[in-house]
Amino acid sequence: MNIMMKSEPFTLPPLPYDEGALAPAISSKTMSFHYGKHHKAYVDKLNELVLGTDYAGMKLEDVVKRSFHRPSEHEIFNNAAQAWNHTFFWTCLSPRGGKPTGALMQAIERDLGGYDAFKKEFAKQGVAQFGSGWVWLVEDKGKLAIEKTPDAVTPMAEGKKCLLAIDVWEHAYYLDYQNRRPDFLKAVIEKLLNWDFAAQNFQRSG
Ligand SMILES: [Fe+2]
Numbered sequence: 001m002n003i004m005m006k007s008e009p010f011t012l013p014p015l016p017y018d019e020g021a022l023a024p025a026i027s028s029k030t031m032s033f034h035y036g037k038h039h040k041a042y043v044d045k046l047n048e049l050v051l052g053t054d055y056a057g058m059k060l061e062d063v064v065k066r067s068f069h070r071p072s073e074h075e076i077f078n079n080a081a082q083a084w085n086h087t088f089f090w091t092c093l094s095p096r097g098g099k100p101t102g103a104l105m106q107a108i109e110r111d112l113g114g115y116d117a118f119k120k121e122f123a124k125q126g127v128a129q130f131g132s133g134w135v136w137l138v139e140d141k142g143k144l145a146i147e148k149t150p151d152a153v154t155p156m157a158e159g160k161k162c163l164l165a166i167d168v169w170e171h172a173y174y175l176d177y178q179n180r181r182p183d184f185l186k187a188v189i190e191k192l193l194n195w196d197f198a199a200q201n202f203q204r205s206g
Helices: 028-050 060-068 071-092 102-112 115-128 181-191 195-203
Strands: 133-140 143-150 161-167
Touching: 028 071, 060 071, 071 161, 071 195, 102 115, 102 143, 102 195, 115 133, 115 143, 115 181, 161 181, 161 195
Parallel strands: none
Antiparallel strands: 133 143, 133 161
């Protein structure tokens, strides 16, 4: 059999920490499945789907934006967006946790009623997402907002600036929390959100 070695256009980026670094809020078992199986499957499927198409030479972000507007490319969108969303999500988490500071804290106070109100509304929207999806802190037209999206949908595809996200698909929490999505959200919001990353996103132009 003549198999040509060929590099895949999209790769699974390494986690920014060890699989066990977020325990006990997120166990190493959850991370092992979520990153090593679910995230990897999106990347693998995307590579399969883009084979021989223009998408194979594009940046992942551009694949997401272009396929979002093309209903016939729904499967490419789903896998590309999930590949992007998960890489974003891993960086939204940090074993150190923390709180917003500086200009971002001021914007949270101005647009969302303060840090405590943010935490309450972020959890509420994450719980309210019916079925699989995501909850996001975004900046849209100079204003911060909290949004929930179904399945793979990402505010990035609509040109909004994503600052933070939490995955609320069952695969994100079922091994650790079973059906208790509110407990998962509370633990992540209180202990794991990477506010340094959120601040970098906030300061980024465009
Ligand atoms: Fe996920």
